[in-house]
Amino acid sequence: MTPVELSRTVLHAVRRAVDAGELSVAVPTRAVVAPPGPGGCGDYATSIALQLARPAGQPPFRVAEVLRSHLAEADGITDVVLTGPGFLNISLDRAATDVGLVREILRRGPRYGYVDAAEGAEGRVVQLRCPRDPRAVVVADASARILRSQGTRVRVSAEGIEPAWTSVLGVTVDAVGPVPAELPVEVRPAPVDSVGPVPAELSVDVRPVPAVASAELLSLGRDAGRWALLHPAAHDRPRTGVEHLVQRESNPLFRVRYAHARARAAARNAADLGFTAVPGPLTDVEPGLLAALADHPRVLAAAADHRAPDRLARHLVTVADAALPFLLTVLPRGGEKPSAAHRARLALAEAVGAVLAGGLALLGIDAPDHL
Numbered sequence: 001m002t003p004v005e006l007s008r009t010v011l012h013a014v015r016r017a018v019d020a021g022e023l024s025v026a027v028p029t030r031a032v033v034a035p036p037g038p039g040g041c042g043d044y045a046t047s048i049a050l051q052l053a054r055p056a057g058q059p060p061f062r063v064a065e066v067l068r069s070h071l072a073e074a075d076g077i078t079d080v081v082l083t084g085p086g087f088l089n090i091s092l093d094r095a096a097t098d099v100g101l102v103r104e105i106l107r108r109g110p111r112y113g114y115v116d117a118a119e120g121a122e123g124r125v126v127q128l129r130c131p132r133d134p135r136a137v138v139v140a141d142a143s144a145r146i147l148r149s150q151g152t153r154v155r156v157s158a159e160g161i162e163p164a165w166t167s168v169l170g171v172t173v174d175a176v177g178p179v180p181a182e183l184p185v186e187v188r189p190a191p192v193d194s195v196g197p198v199p200a201e202l203s204v205d206v207r208p209v210p211a212v213a214s215a216e217l218l219s220l221g222r223d224a225g226r227w228a229l230l231h232p233a234a235h236d237r238p239r240t241g242v243e244h245l246v247q248r249e250s251n252p253l254f255r256v257r258y259a260h261a262r263a264r265a266a267a268r269n270a271a272d273l274g275f276t277a278v279p280g281p282l283t284d285v286e287p288g289l290l291a292a293l294a295d296h297p298r299v300l301a302a303a304a305d306h307r308a309p310d311r312l313a314r315h316l317v318t319v320a321d322a323a324l325p326f327l328l329t330v331l332p333r334g335g336e337k338p339s340a341a342h343r344a345r346l347a348l349a350e351a352v353g354a355v356l357a358g359g360l361a362l363l364g365i366d367a368p369d370h371l
Contacts, residue, residue, distance in 0.1 A: 001076040001097050002104045003044065003294050006090065007031045009077070010046055013070035022066045025055045033090070034298060035291070041081055042091035049086040060086030076100070095281050101294055102279040102344075105351035110358030113297035115151040125153045128307065132160030134169065134217060135229040135238060138364075141171040142230055142309035145362045150304040168218045169225050170364050216240050223365045227253040230363055231313040247371070252317045256356060259320035261371035262327040263353030269331055270346050273338055280344035284329075289322035289352070296355050300362075309363055316359045323352045 001009070010031040017023040028051065036045040049064035056063055064086035071080045071090065079091040105112045126147055130136035137158050144154040157175040165171050217225055217240045224244040231252060232238045247254050270276065282290075296315070303311040330345045332338055357367040 001092055002101050002297075003033050004104070004297055005076075005100065006033050006044055006092070009074050010048055010067070010071065010088075013067050013074070014048065014052070016070045017066050023052065023056050023058075023063065025052050028052075035295075036087075036089050039083055040087060040089045041083070042079065042089040043094075043097070044092070045083075045087050045089045047087055049088060053086065064088055098282050098285075098290055099279050099344075101290065102282075102347050102351045105293060105354055106277070106279065106347060109354050110361060111149075112354060112358060113300040114149045115301075125155065127155045127157065129157040130159070132158065134162070134165050134171075134214060137161055137165055137171045137173065138169055138226055138229045139234065139307075139309060140173070142226070142363050143304075143307040145364065146300060146309060146312060147304045147307075149362055150301060152304065162214075164214075164218055168222060170222050220244055224253060226364050227313065230309045233310045234308065252313075252320075253365075255324065256316045256320040256360065257368060258371050259323045259327065260353050260356040260360070260367045261369060262324070263349045263356070264369040266327060266330045266346060266349045267353070270338070270342075273332065275338035275343055275346070277347035277350050278340070278343040279347040280340055282344055282348060283341065285326060285345075285348065286322055289319070289326055289348075292319045292322050293351060293355055296359070312359055313363060316356060316363075319352065319355055319359075323349075323356075327352070 007030070010033065011027060014023070014025070014031070015027050018025060018027060028048070031046055031048045033044045033046045036042060049067060050060045053060040053063050061082065064082050067088060068080045068082060071077055071088065076093050076096050077090055078093055081089040081091075083089055108114070128140045128143060130140040140156045140158070144156050147154045155175070156173045157177075158173045159176075159178065161171070161173060161176055217228065220228060220240060220242075225240075228240050228244045229238050243251060244253055245251075247258075249255060267277070292315070296319075299311055299315040303309055326345075327349055330342070330349045332342055336342075360367040
């Protein structure tokens with residue numbers, strides 16, 4: 001069971017409680033599930049009971065008790081524990097969950113974590129505006145891509161844009177020039193070369209980047225240039241040196257793209273050996289890798305909500321760092337014959353490649369098959 005499937009299972013439990021007359025509430029359209037916080041347990045936790053307590057006219061813990069009985073009956077759930085004022089901590093059938101997660105990623109491919117337009121913010125239009133600043137324009141461009149992946153319609157306006165920002169950094173905007181003050185979102189990260197303290201808020205007015213710094217940035221090219229501007233948090237000053245071009249482990253962009261290339265190479269080499277990916281039980285796989293893959297839809301949703309593509313960039317680094325040791329174990333060694341375990345590992349490797357490729361695409365960065 002994937003986090004998306006678990007969210008639907010929680011909503012189904014609410015609906016069953018409503019149909020049984022145990023709760024009198026409108027069934028929400030979304031149930032947030034996330035790793036348990038301090039004091040929690042299990043694989044995932046949800047605060048849906050706290051959300052429904054007031055409209056239900058019941059204490060949160062009582063609502064949680066009602067939902068617990070329905071959740072405990074669901075396939076793939078092994079235990080439900082109540083903690084705090086009414087948090088539902090859910091333990092899953094680990095083997096079935098891992099297989100289901102890999103199968104879901106392979107089914108969705110690079111669009112894993114996307115929200116269908118019918119499930120997104122229906123009728124909502126987010127208008128992003130940014131100053132005449134290459135970093136702000138790149139952040140707005142990536143934010144728009146991520147928002148659209150979550151079913152949101154987006155317009156991007158910039159006070160000004162240089163032709164090189166489009167030709168080199170690949171940015172596009174819907175309008176250029178002054179915009180009305182009532183537009184709801186401003187994207188104003190710290191410029192590459194500003195005078196004074198780096199702004200901590202996205203709405204802070206900033207100066208355009210001086211020509212020297214702009215030339216240094218553009219010399220990195222599209223992929224490294226965009227990564228240099230997107231990977232740091234909005235309130236951090238970006239670095240635009242050649243460190244983003246070096247192919248070493250010290251370069252996070254290299255690790256992400258290298259992990260993707262290794263995943264693609266595993267698939268090619270497996271084809272040469274005559275076997276293909278088949279999701280199945282996984283043994284001796286670092287739990288952090290599966291957890292990072294399962295967390296991808298939540299990261300995309302958070303990056304969209306906060307217009308923070310840096311969250312996605314750092315998440316891709318987490319996935320890559322967890323995947324690189326595993327990718328060395330995918331193929332048979334020596335005289336080994338391909339087995340069901342190898343097919344399951346290859347399926348996980350292909351899932352890693354799909355998540356990294358999809359995430360890089362949302363950042364506007366290429367994911368090469370060879371590196």
